[in-house]
Amino acid sequence: MNALVTGSSRGIGRSVAERFVRAGHNVVMNCLTSQERLEAVVRELNALGGGQAVGLSADVAEYSECARLFSYAEKNFGDVDVLVNNAAVSYVGLFHEMRPEDYSRVINVNLISVMNMCALALPPMLRRRGGAIINVSSVWGRRGASCEAAYSASKGGVNAFTRALAKEAGPSGVRVNAVSCGVIDTDMNAFLLSDEKTALIEEIPLCRFGLPGEVAEAALFLAGAGAAYITGAVIDVDGGY
Ligand SMILES: NC(=O)c1ccc[n+]([C@@H]2O[C@H](COP(=O)([O-])OP(=O)(O)OC[C@H]3O[C@@H](n4cnc5c(N)ncnc54)[C@H](OP(=O)(O)O)[C@@H]3O)[C@@H](O)[C@H]2O)c1
Numbered sequence: 001m002n003a004l005v006t007g008s009s010r011g012i013g014r015s016v017a018e019r020f021v022r023a024g025h026n027v028v029m030n031c032l033t034s035q036e037r038l039e040a041v042v043r044e045l046n047a048l049g050g051g052q053a054v055g056l057s058a059d060v061a062e063y064s065e066c067a068r069l070f071s072y073a074e075k076n077f078g079d080v081d082v083l084v085n086n087a088a089v090s091y092v093g094l095f096h097e098m099r100p101e102d103y104s105r106v107i108n109v110n111l112i113s114v115m116n117m118c119a120l121a122l123p124p125m126l127r128r129r130g131g132a133i134i135n136v137s138s139v140w141g142r143r144g145a146s147c148e149a150a151y152s153a154s155k156g157g158v159n160a161f162t163r164a165l166a167k168e169a170g171p172s173g174v175r176v177n178a179v180s181c182g183v184i185d186t187d188m189n190a191f192l193l194s195d196e197k198t199a200l201i202e203e204i205p206l207c208r209f210g211l212p213g214e215v216a217e218a219a220l221f222l223a224g225a226g227a228a229y230i231t232g233a234v235i236d237v238d239g240g241y
Helices: 011-022 035-046 063-077 100-128 149-172 194-202 212-223
Strands: 002-005 026-031 053-057 082-085 131-138 174-181 234-237
Touching: 002 011, 002 063, 011 026, 011 035, 011 082, 011 212, 026 035, 026 063, 035 053, 053 063, 063 100, 082 100, 082 212, 100 131, 100 149, 100 174, 131 149, 131 212, 149 174, 149 234, 174 212, 212 234
Parallel strands: 002 026, 002 082, 026 053, 082 131, 131 174, 174 234
Antiparallel strands: none
């Protein structure tokens, strides 16, 4: 199986890529900022055995960059069977203090990127009558978070897009699902102070933050034959939060 995982230089995306490689799948990795750092991660994954990894830095908020990423994937492995839309940015702050360019960037990176990538992934998947798309979403997409209004809106959009696209693509054999993450221990939460972390943990029934690898397990499941009858689902991986 050939998978493409956006935003996979670190955090959840990196764990998803690693889990797919360990399972014997080929993975195209991606990041925004540093091709050199991405290549170091690619080397680490290729040292694991299993599938093969390659990587290309590209801004998935831009359609032309997504097209470049797909050409790179096709050149290396052929058709993409599984697309994991993971790349995103968070912005923490009062909404009325955000500049238009700040909330536009959040929507472009978190939601428009998912549309860009799906628009490019779907035609060959529909032709082959098979494929799986997994969008990485957030509990805030359902509930909304104070000081993360634009981020919450982007993830609410990802959830609605997932359900709608699943209806459209299902008759052609393409499944579209989302994993809705709770608080996962990555750089995205590095801004939290220790007492803020303690307060958050008190609200989580499983009494801890999630691990990136626990999201990766859900993504691998949704990509595989075990999830053959699951589409349009937004699955919570949130410790019951
Ligand atoms: N961590 C959580 O608690 C949590 C909770 C709910 C949902 N999520 C979701 O889980 C996903 C991964 O989050 P994370 O915590 O692993 O994030 P992270 O540690 O901040 O990593 C973000 C990744 O996305 C890449 N990226 C950012 N903007 C990009 C762009 N425009 N084009 C391509 N790549 C881009 C980054 O690349 P660089 O290394 O180049 O910057 C990095 O690889 C996101 O969709 C996030 O919304 C996370």
